[in-house]
Amino acid sequence: MDTLAPTPSTPSPQLSRAVPDLAHEEEHEELAQSTSQTEVLDLPLLRESETPAPQLSSQPSGEAERHPKGKRKRTTAKDKAILEAAYNANPKPDKAARQDIVNRVSLNEKEVQIWFQNRRQNDRRKSRPLSPQEIAALRYGGMQILSSDNTLPVYTSEPEHTSPIQAVLSLEQEYSSPREVASPSRLDHHETEQNHEDTLQEDTLPLPEPQTQPQEEQQSMPHPVYATPAQKQRHAGDDDSLLMSQHLPSSVGYLSNRWNHPAHSHVLSTPISFNRGDDSFNNFPPSSCSSSTSALRPRLSTGLDGKAEVVTSPPQNPASLPPSELQSFDSACRPSYHRGPSESPVTLPPISTITNSLPSSQSAAPLLPRLTRGRSRDVHAWEFACDAENREDALTVQAKHESRGSAIAAISLLRSTSSSTAGGGSPLQPSRSNKRNASISGMTPRADSSTKKPRLTKGLSATGRLETPNNNNIWAGKRQSLAADTADFSYTKPKSSSLFISPQGNESDKENWSPDENGNPRFSYHQPSSAIRPTNRRLLPSGPLSSSNYEKTTTTNPRRTPARHALIESSPSFLLSGNRANTAPFYGGGRGQYRGGGDKRGGGASELRIYEDFATPNHNSPTASRRAPPFEDDGLDEVERFMRGEVSPSKKGDADAVAGLLSLSQGNWR
């Protein structure tokens, strides 16, 4: 066998190009085990020729009709190799590409489609950053997260750094340094290309010595001193949960993710997806940096007495960092890493500077890097963005050095540890009956599995309502200044709900990160994001900021217009748009606007009614008056009004939800 595909009907450069990578795929390791070959390029071929598909039904799917609950056939190794190659080349093949794949494998189109779907899901799952629960668990060492809803951690042991994974925390405690610029996927696929060597070294290097809790962290995380564990227990609900929500995600969020500096990566800090139909990637700065930039922002919180109050984050103290860290902090974090819309937009360079800096087409004609928008799930984009070949700069070098024995290995250990102990009570993750989708959303207990799962829209998501930090001061001011400019925006369908983002990180929060406000066209071309941002509600995953809401105005559906690359220059918004992938179930885009029935787009015709409870609708434009509270009291006043019950009808339910959650936070959840 000298070709990958049995009989490629049409030579697929993508497939052939992807072959070398194939051997590095984690999923091929199992197959590679059957052979002692070390020639990577031969691996997939050997699989075909030497290792007959074990156990697998080699019947074409069309032949054997499977009963619904009957036996499931496993994809043959051969098919899997082909599919993997195709996936590496293009995770979202269009119909033609799918058909081409179908011709190569013994699967029908539907099965191929499902395979790709599952494959993408798998990818995302692997690249998913640590959840706040994981992080919280890490931070508290041997803590167990109790209960089925997994929302309130409880002390079970002293927070001492005794486990290897706490090394991660130790690293995280230096939370202003963009230490890790690692692709999440690389955490799962250690053996990839030239990082292979580094990875090996990583694996052999010891993890950093567990450190004691740095004083600065203790200072920055005001934690009540409990005299007894019982007290801790008592306050676990209202304190630690708050701690989690207030500090953890903002400081340690996606420690597994690296991100690139826009000043170095000429690509607006947006990881590039190589000729992929996948748009499911968005760059985001590590929360560590955001924590620094979001310091002293007022936020709605609850005190130990359960009362709502406005708190300000203790500022990151750069002085507490070692000089090297401080430098990286200053150079990498502060100037340009911001958390999306909650930060001040900046003047962006012309799009030509962006496109000019892109790799020339001669080297990547079929691989023209596509500036993706939106989401950060595309591990391949991470791979590219973090690939030393693609981006070898000072930051990268530093990150390389720092990655030795650092979070990369620790995260892997963490994940493996937590997963391997499933059912046995992972200290990091609760046992969820072997459910792998223990995402944040999955943490919420299902009321009744037999009943239809209520959609977690903004209106339903208490979290979404609660997590409406007042960290939008800058934006509020920007809104004010931009209010008059709203007419310039081509945005077509402002959403009724806020697009503001919690500084906290849940799984999907990464989607809310702005890749770079120095270079991200989102803010230059979509400044309406501030103007139309109705304020004070958290952008839920795949929120309306996702480009599809904007791309309407400038591009056609990229999914249906394959020649997207040509749009990069002509359509700035495209830089943020890929194809879909902004279709997460949670989004704030005023889904209620949609009327029932088939036309889900028709809802845009209805007038939005936004209740912002502003006492002073004295802005110039009606839009601004509805949307933007005055900058000065944007945060505090609204919170107070909210807590006093002076809320719009649409927020009555919010108040109830808040009350319920506050009650829970006080320990009434038992």
Place this chain on the structure above:
DNA sequence: ATCCTAACCTATTCAAGGA
């Protein structure tokens, strides 16, 4: 404006297979 369709998503279930 509505309906239809395709494509995508997340969440989940469950069979297969390995430890």
Place this chain on the structure above:
DNA sequence: TCCTTGAATAGGTTAGGAT
């Protein structure tokens, strides 16, 4: 037997095209 992996399903979202 337990656990992981992956195939498959369900329900939902989005967007383009047709009516």
